[in-house]
Amino acid sequence: MTQSTASFSMRSVALAAFLPAALFAVGEGAIIPIIPVASDSLGASLALSAFVAALILVGELVGDIPSGWLVARTGERPAMIGASLVAVVGLVVCLVAPNVAVLSVGIFLVGLATAVFALARHAFMTTFVPPEIRARALSSLGGVFRFGYFVGPFLSAGVIRLTGSTQSAFWIDIVACLAAAAVLVLVKDPGAELRERTLRDPAAPLSTGEVEVKRESEGLFPTLWRYRGLLVKLGSGAALIGAMRSGRQVILPLWAVSIGIGSSETALIIGIAGAIDFGLFYTSGWIMDRWGRMWSAMPCMVGLGISYLVLSVTHALPANVTWFIGVAMFMSLANGVGSGILMTLGSDLADKDDPAPFLGAWRFTGDFGSAAAPLVISGLTALVSISLASGVMGVLGFIGAAILLRYVPRYAPHRPRKAAALS
Incomplete structure (x- = not known):
């Protein structure tokens, strides 16, 4: 494929994939x-x-199971539109919730919708982006996601400051999801001709992306059993990476509540931290290609582990707000250095001739850790204190680092490229 063809292909899917993804991510980053x-x-x-707060991640984990079948059944684009609208329903429930139970239902619905949207988005890129530029496109898509988590909190801070209501932040996500659905409806679908053929002939083959996500979903539990040795060893490290990352999304706003920081100030601090994370997504990939996966995974896990441990001893300090801000920034630095590590390891480990089943199991393993960590934080906070919960997460970070140090060189050894390829 020539460069001009590649450029045309990227342009043809940019609005249909990147813009809806950015809008969806901004909305989620806001709430x-x-x-x-x-x-x-x-x-x-x-x-x-x-x-x-954990229920959004639990919803994503539960949504991972049927989402492949759903995307294959409806198509990538209709699935993204439907997921955006389901998210709007969940957000309206959150907006009018009279109690915590109703709020929980709304948050869980948003998580389910996020799982479907994310998988449909991945299938869309797999189908319509040529293999020659797919890695760059998926890397850019990861940057779009981090961009949303950077911008969203700033929007929340501004809206909350203007309205004086914390719940007003849900309106940002509602508008963002509706805008994402509108873009998907209005922008030309690169797969329109394929979709027309499929509707005329139900026996017509699915698109490349639909086949991939369908096979990921249908083969999930057999694949988990087939690769149980690898998933128990290196997969436990992947689960702990997911846990450390999702834990920060819960413990930082929770910590802010516990030390009396206002909602708009909390969103502003987390937004600034998100800027650091967003700024490092390309650097992380360069580090992994240049020196190997360990040079990204280890600083990420050790840095996050240190952050949790430092946070755990600052709750009662006179300058606890200053410590909170510093830890939030350092957490984002550590997390940014590890951008893309799970997807990269999954690609390294998957069968090159038939990657879909393993990638589905690998993603589920990471998502399991992501969903479990906030529940651990919630349980330990209820039983003892939020400080102990943070300390336990810090210890888990070092355990994860040790697992990765043991098994990444065994299963995903780095093979240096020629100097010319790295320049």
């Missing part, structure tokens, strides 16, 4: 920092607020 604050305003305890 994640304020979920514990919204729970607290409805009378939830600190531990219950952590549990409610």
Whole structure:
């Protein structure tokens, strides 16, 4: 494929893939920092607020199971539109929730919708982006996601400051999801001709992306069993990477509630931290290609582990707000250095002739850790304290680093490229 053809292909899917993804990510980035604050305003305890915040990730984990079948059944683009509308329903429930139980239902629905949207988005890129430029396109898509998590909290901070209501942040996500659905409806579908053929002939083959996500989903549990040795060893490290990352999304806003920081200030701090994370997504890939996966994974896990441990001893300090801000920034630095590590390891480990089943199992393993960590934080906060919960997460970070140090060189050894390829 020539460069001009590649450029044309990228242009043809940019609006249909990147813009809806950016809008969806901005909306989700706007609500994640304020979920514990919204729970607290409805009378939830600190531990219950952590549990409610965890439900968006639990919803994503549950949604991973049927989403491949759903995307294959409806198509990538209709699935993204439907997921955006389901998210709007969940957000309206959150907006009008009279109590924590109703808020929990809304947050869970948003998580389910996020799983379907993410998988449909991946299938869309697999189908319509040529293999020659797919890695760059998927890397750019990851950057779009981080861009949303950078911009969203700033929008929340501004809207909350203007309205004086924490719940007003849900309106940002509602508008963002509706805008994403509108773009998907209005922008020309690169797969329109394929979709027309499929509707005329139900026996027509699925698109490349639809086949991939369908096989990922249908073969999930047999694949988990088939690769149980690898998934118990290196997969446990992947699960802990997911846990450390998702844990920060819960513990930072929860910590802000516990030390009395306002909702708009919390969103602003997390937004600034998101800028650091966003700025490092390309650097992480360069590090992995230049020196190997370990040079990204280890600083990420050790840095996150240190962050949790430092946070755990600062709750009662006079300068606890200053410490909180510093830890939030350092957490984002550590997380940014590890951008793309799970997807990269998954690609390294998957069968090159038949990658889909393993990639589905690998993603599920990481998502399991992502969903479990906030529940651990919630339980430990309820039983003991948020400080102990943070300390335990810090220890898990070092355990994860040790697992990765043991098994990444065995299963995904680095093969240096020629100097010319790295320049």
